[in-house]
Amino acid sequence: MRFVLASASPARLKTLRSAGVAPEVMVSGLDEDEITAPSPADLVQALAIAKAAAVATELSMADSGDVAGDVLVLGCDSLLEFRGEALGKPANAEEAVARWKQLRGRGGMLHTGHTLMLLRNSEIVDAKTKLASTEVRFGYPSDDEIDAYVATGEPLQVAGAFTIDGHGGWFVDRIIGDHHNVVGLSLPVLRTMLIELGLGIADLPAVST
Amino acid sequence: MRFVLASASPARLKTLRSAGVAPEVMVSGLDEDEITAPSPADLVQALAIAKAAAVATELSMADSGDVAGDVLVLGCDSLLEFRGEALGKPANAEEAVARWKQLRGRGGMLHTGHTLMLLRNSEIVDAKTKLASTEVRFGYPSDDEIDAYVATGEPLQVAGAFTIDGHGGWFVDRIIGDHHNVVGLSLPVLRTMLIELGLGIADLPAVST
Numbered sequence: 188m189r190f191v192l193a194s195a196s197p198a199r200l201k202t203l204r205s206a207g208v209a210p211e212v213m214v215s216g217l218d219e220d221e222i223t224a225p226s227p228a229d230l231v232q233a234l235a236i237a238k239a240a241a242v243a244t245e246l247s248m249a250d251s252g253d254v255a256g257d258v259l260v261l262g263c264d265s266l267l268e269f270r271g272e273a274l275g276k277p278a279n280a281e282e283a284v285a286r287w288k289q290l291r292g293r294g295g296m297l298h299t300g301h302t303l304m305l306l307r308n309s310e311i312v313d314a315k316t317k318l319a320s321t322e323v324r325f326g327y328p329s330d331d332e333i334d335a336y337v338a339t340g341e342p343l344q345v346a347g348a349f350t351i352d353g354h355g356g357w358f359v360d361r362i363i364g365d366h367h368n369v370v371g372l373s374l375p376v377l378r379t380m381l382i383e384l385g386l387g388i389a390d391l392p393a394v395s396t
Numbered sequence: 397m398r399f400v401l402a403s404a405s406p407a408r409l410k411t412l413r414s415a416g417v418a419p420e421v422m423v424s425g426l427d428e429d430e431i432t433a434p435s436p437a438d439l440v441q442a443l444a445i446a447k448a449a450a451v452a453t454e455l456s457m458a459d460s461g462d463v464a465g466d467v468l469v470l471g472c473d474s475l476l477e478f479r480g481e482a483l484g485k486p487a488n489a490e491e492a493v494a495r496w497k498q499l500r501g502r503g504g505m506l507h508t509g510h511t512l513m514l515l516r517n518s519e520i521v522d523a524k525t526k527l528a529s530t531e532v533r534f535g536y537p538s539d540d541e542i543d544a545y546v547a548t549g550e551p552l553q554v555a556g557a558f559t560i561d562g563h564g565g566w567f568v569d570r571i572i573g574d575h576h577n578v579v580g581l582s583l584p585v586l587r588t589m590l591i592e593l594g595l596g597i598a599d600l601p602a603v604s605t
Contacts, residue, residue: 361574362573364571
């Protein structure tokens with residue numbers, strides 16, 4: 188079974204590999220700004236579907252029809268909902284600093300949309316989409332600590348401008364939910380989708396040891 | 397400022413290093429079975445104190461008195477409280493499998509005791525001890541999934557026979573609290589102890605980049 192991760196996120200790839208799974212990576216040329224939805228929770232699901240569908244289409248076009256095997260495509264998208272707003276990646280260091288001055292001492296909800304598509308002979312034969320939401324409670328870093336954190340570059344790469352692993356770990360006091368979901372991919376959600384497709388973790392390509 | 401981690405745990409070292417801190421590692425020859433306490437939460441704190449004190453004593457003995465600098469020593473100990481019992485590392489693969497058949501679908505509380513001691517001229521001049529407790533809700537792996545997970549060897553190395561990172565991530569549905577605490581070291585707790593000692597993250601030796 189081929190397994191394709193439709194995401195450029197190194198954190199998602201690392202999560203899968205640490206859990207024993209070696210996906211292929213294909214990044215869709217999707218224009219994310221084209222997609223809108225009534226809420227952050229709806230939006231991450233719409234984007235997860237769009238990313239998976241874009242890569243599934245590319246796979247189908249590349250395939251001349253004589254590839255008989257099954258292919259799983261996983262699309263994911265994450266956003267931090269904070270005071271009703273959806274926060275993606277900060278544009279630059281100044282924005283990351285300004286955001287942290289708002290986030291500190293407060294809480295947000297990290298939403299990740301997950302879409303798992305099953306392709307058979309280049310046709311999408313099944314697809315599941317699931318949302319996972321994890322509540323995040325931020326600590327209260329000082330201005331100096333925020334500057335030092337942003338200077339690491341980590342907050343510039345991620346939705347909501349915070350990392351739960353790495354240097355951001357000092358400033359996330361508490362979460363309620365799946366911590367891998369905060370990184371961008373809930374493993375229990377992926378496992379549930381696999382089971383719903385009649386598959387299991389053991390069907391995914393294993394990291395070679 | 398020297399910073400000594402009084403623990404052999406690779407997960408604790410990795411947590412600190414990912415957060416930008418490069419500790420020295422010194423493992424005490426402490427006989428943990430000698431130490432008892434009325435509850436798992438009390439026990440991890442007693443063990444954290446004992447580990448830090450044992451390493452502080454070794455440092456003082458090694459020091460002939462002419463080392464003027466400050467040294468911070470961090471001791472940690474973790475246990476999973478499950479149905480009133482304290483679970484440490486499983487003795488072998490069979491025990492890990494048996495435990496998982498009890499844990500699945502249920503929840504436990506992962507306690508980590510943290511002690512931070514400040515040595516000045518070989519004397520302990522200040523010490524803080526703090527407990528962090530994170531609720532963990534387990535998924536329901538099948539018997540085959542449990543066998544495959546235990547075969548990775550991961551559950552044999554850790555308190556409670558589960559890893560939240562790595563292969564165990566599939567089977568931890570939800571936590572309430574700090575996820576680094578589950579790995580064995582709460583960064584927000586360490587930061588609070590530093591601040592209480594009049595110090596900060598920036599006083600710790602940084603990972604060289």
